[in-house]
Amino acid sequence: MKRLLHFIAITALIASAGYAYSIKYETLFYVEQVAKLKSKVQRERDALAVLQAEWQFLDRPDRLQAAADEHLDLQQMKIQQLARLSDLPNRPSREDEIGRKLEALGLLEPTATPKDKTSDARTPSTQTPKR
């Protein structure tokens, strides 16, 4: 009986020690992982800072102005061209103005399609025919 108890106690001791060691090594592993990720995050952050600075460097107003002057054929904006959204008139009610004109001219009937496909019935081409 006593021997059994000793055996159980020793086994429990070894098992718990083993478990503790496995936990410890796992912790070490994760700590390393965390450190790696941290340094990776830091590297990404640094890269981000560099890219942000570069973006601002490329996006700086005097460079944009120089580029616009060189490559674009735009005029200086006039104050008269400015308007607020509230200054715009409301959208007019939609109506078919072209249709009304056609109706007034009596042309609203369906178009007669030409039956024969000879050359003069075709739409005139914009290209010079070959001779």
Place this chain on the structure above:
Amino acid sequence: MPLTSQPVHDLQQKRAPRLSILGHLRELFRMRVDKSTARVGLAAICFAGLFCVIGGRLIYLAVTSDTSSEMRRVTSSEISAARPDIVDRNGEILATDVKMVSVFAEPRNIIDKDEAVELLTAVLPDLDASDLRNKLGTKKGFVWVKREITPRQQAEVHRLGIPGVGFLPENKRIYPNAEAAAHVLGFANVDNVGIAGIEKYIDSQGLQDLNGAGFNITSADLKPVELSIDLRVQHALRDELQKGMAKFKAKAVAGAIMDVNTGEMIALVSLPDYDPNNPVDALADDRINRINVGVFEMGSTFKALTTAMALDSGKFNINSSLDARAGLRYGKFTIGDYHATHRVLTVPEVFIHSSNIGTARMALGIGVEGHKAFLRKMGQLTRLTTELPENAEPIVPGRWGELNTVTIAFGHGLAVAPLQALMAVGALTNGGNLIKPTFLKRDAATALATAVPVIKPETSEAMRYVLRLNASNPAGSASAAAIAGFFVGGKTGTAEKVIHGRYSKNKNLTTFTAVLPADKPKYVFLTIMDEPQAISGTYGFSTAGWNAGPVTGDVIERVAPLLGVPPRFEPPAQPFPLMSRLGAWGTR
């Protein structure tokens, strides 16, 4: 003896515990203090000692963190610290940190110093060999070889494989917009310590103390500093001023835009300026920030202050008339008008004709003490301190007699920083609240909490009226800046420069102050030109109406849409109700 007694004990024990399982357990944990006290005591002492050692080690580990190695401690004071980003009011980056690698050496660990010097100078050709040899010859534990090298140089130095030479990542401050906001930002040196401008201000807010105490700060921990500057406006202002400087061949030009309701500086430019990334000539005399480091006699711009003082005192009103028929004699001096009218003028007429005589009479009506007290109230006689560490004290006459009051009334004899004058004009137009200018973003409520009411709202309306009249009336001097659609008001100022103690006749300092829109001011503009020349289009004139005025007009035309001021082509219905009720000159 113990050998013989042991079996006896065992026998006795074997008999006793058979009683119960509880007895077994008790037997297992019983300490035989009765028999082997000495041995147990010894073991107890051993264990106590062991635990003490373990506990001590634990405390040691907890107190000294694992990262504080020798090298780390030496370098933490050497490498440049992180600084917070600086962004403009829209979040555009004005200054940021990037990581750069620097080479260092530990002279104690370098075996062959001459060889190391030879190899290093071969890879980094711009190093001075004898200087480096001297540095490596010292007994220091740490010296810099070269700061901020390129990744390629780093690879080459790494390939040399010299023991005792290593790399450290450092923060380098960069200003992506180069010159755009140089005078506001200032700059930081190679150790990332702020030397001027907002950079120095950030340090004075406790950043350097934290670094000094050994806190390892990264830029991610620091909140960006939000300035009131608008980068787009700043650039537009600089560009227009640069054009004006070239056109009028001026020695220097400066300009500023302030929000009158919050005191925020939207833009501040002083030309010539410098590149904060390479601030070699930043401290040269002609590169000073003319807006808040230079002090100038502001010329006729100061008449706005005199007029406001006269109207606010109650001794004058908008319809008071002032005799400008002949020059004002004072002792051996005679005060004359540049645009002489030779008649009796009302207050608005005095303002738009920029009559020295009329303005001097107003000041004399108030008296020396009243004049002094008003200017002190407007913050013109004391040093104005903002976030920028650079500032200047106004040059106030030592003995302020009546003659001083006469000349100061029209802007001669008192030199102030232009930022001070701008602050005063802001107070004259915004309803009478003197708000200290700031370079940090803030809202109107916070600004109003610190504002000091200096003049009555009615006086403020009168000032807006005369400023607008000066731009809208054909006789006024500010018509060059009266951009259609923005209801601009303004005042020119031309001060003759003092050369060798005398006022020079042909060297001018011209200023222009504009308020936009005049009926409900939002922004004030200030332009200063140092020695602008008369050019072909100006008919030989070099006064403010011909140079600073049109330049400010160009600035307003370009900047007002950026500032979100909507153009109105019909003038407001009742911009100055009180003035029209009083029937002021020019309302009918």
